[in-house]
């Protein structure tokens with residue numbers, strides 16, 4: 001069934017598990033996400049960035065919305081990194097049931113103002129809102145403390161931000177970053193900071209930049225002809241700990257991108273004569289389903305639907 005973000009994330013925070021928020025750009029990615037959620041009886045958030053909306057538009061949104069309506073598990077359609085009030089309102093008109101307004105690059109007061117505008121409009125239409133406080137960005141271990149603080153979400157400020165905006169869930173800057181290169185060795189994620197924020201802020205917390213970028217997938221990508229540097233992501237154990245500390249929504253895009261591309265490259269490399277789209281995108285869909293399954297098991301959302 002198609003539900004709001006609150007319908008999924010409030011139980012997740014209360015139950016100390018997290019729910020995957022997976023980015024989609026086409027039918028096969030959407031099927032991998034929702035079919036796997038149904039197989040594992042897991043709630044799930046399907047999210048589209050503004051780039052995905054530009055790429056797939058209402059056609060793609062309608063694939064998600066229709067599959068969500070027919071689904072046997074709770075599915076929300078979420079706008080990822082909405083950059084403005086207009087963008088958020090447009091997504092709601094398209095049928096999204098959850099929207100992010102990402103005004104985290106503005107000074108605090110402006111972030112509050114922009115976020116509150118979206119919250120008022122979205123709540124009037126029964127839609128949930130995600131906002132962000134702090135600067136997302138990879139933090140290397142060697143970074144000096146005060147520089148870290150400039151980046152990462154301040155717990156006391158988070159209390160004020162949530163009170164003044166009314167946001168339903170909060171994306172916090174905890175050292176993670178988007179993409180395949182999240183740091184060296186075991187990328188830093190500030191679990192102490194997450195715990196502190198969760199003690200002060202009761203709403204569901206959101207972790208961005210949480211792809212695991214598993215080494216075996218990176219190697220398969222290379223073996224199939226892909227070119228990628230020393231890519232590394234967030235450790236499964238760290239995500240499991242973060243879910244215990246109030247992270248309820250975990251964003252995953254890069255892992256799906258790697259899986260889709262690896263699947264396609266492997267077919268084209270192995271069978272140069274192949275030109276049946278189903279034989280090319282089918283295996284990619286299967287590999288993405290494996291990625292989604294692994295993530296749901298790590299986050300603890302299996303059987304929660």
Ligand SMILES: O=C(COP(=O)(O)O)N(O)CCCCO
Nearest residue numbers: 179208209210211251252253254
């Ligand atoms: O936080 C994330 C996903 O982060 P990751 O790149 O770790 O999958 N997103 O918001 C997805 C869009 C960013 C581009 O990937």
Ligand code: NA
Nearest residue numbers: 079080081100
């Ligand atoms: Na988001």
Ligand SMILES: [Zn+2]
Nearest residue numbers: 178208209251
């Ligand atoms: Zn993000």
